[in-house]
Amino acid sequence: xxxxxxxxxxxxxxxxxxxxxxxxxxxxxxxxxxxxxxxxxxxxxxxxxxxxxxxxxxxxxxxxxxxxxxxxxxxxxxxxxxxxxxxxxxxxxxxxxxxxxxxxxxxxxxxxxxxxxxxxxxxxxxxxxxxxxxx
Numbered sequence: 001x002x003x004x005x006x007x008x009x010x011x012x013x014x015x016x017x018x019x020x021x022x023x024x025x026x027x028x029x030x031x032x033x034x035x036x037x038x039x040x041x042x043x044x045x046x047x048x049x050x051x052x053x054x055x056x057x058x059x060x061x062x063x064x065x066x067x068x069x070x071x072x073x074x075x076x077x078x079x080x081x082x083x084x085x086x087x088x089x090x091x092x093x094x095x096x097x098x099x100x101x102x103x104x105x106x107x108x109x110x111x112x113x114x115x116x117x118x119x120x121x122x123x124x125x126x127x128x129x130x131x132x133x134x135x
Contacts, residue, residue, distance in 0.1 A: 006077065013089065022072045052090045052092055052097050057090050057091060057092070063091040063092065063093070063094065064091070066091045066096060066118055066119050067078050067089045067090075067091045067096075069077075069090055069118045070114060070115050070118050070119070073114045073117070074087070074114055077110070077114075080107055080111075081102065081103040081107060083100070083101050083102050083103050083131060084102045084103065084111060087099060087100035087102065087111060087128060088100050089115070091119075093135075094119065094123055095119075095123050095125070096119045096124045096125070097127055098112065098115055098124070098125070098126050098128050100127065100128060100129070101128070101129050101130070102128050102129070102130055103130070103131060104130060105130060108126065111126075111128060112124060112126045113127075
């Protein structure tokens with residue numbers, strides 16, 4: 001019985017050490033932020049928005065279907081920037097509001113056209129903004 005226990009210990013000790021080492025290597029290294037530069041935070045920007053906001057999106061099937069169709073047409077357009085692919089689409093009672101930054105006036109127009117193709121021109125409010133190009 002004692003031999004059995006000793007044999008298991010000889011096997012388990014190296015295995016445990018190996019697992020511990022692997023878990024320590026897999027853990028992310030702590031990142032220290034420069035104290036001179038604040039962390040990115042757009043909470044104030046999001047709070048200061050006039051209605052409708054994304055949290056006011058209606059959950060009825062018709063409004064969801066409109067948002068999904070617009071999102072799909074945006075997703076399928078590889079010519080749009082990442083900014084354009086991440087705009088907010090808010091649908092309330094068939095009325096669509098587009099919010100968020102895009103990279104150009106052309107993108108802004110293209111996104112509005114996609115929304116109008118689904119919801120109709122009279123049902124789309126374009127509140128997209130053109131973000132300045134990164135330096």
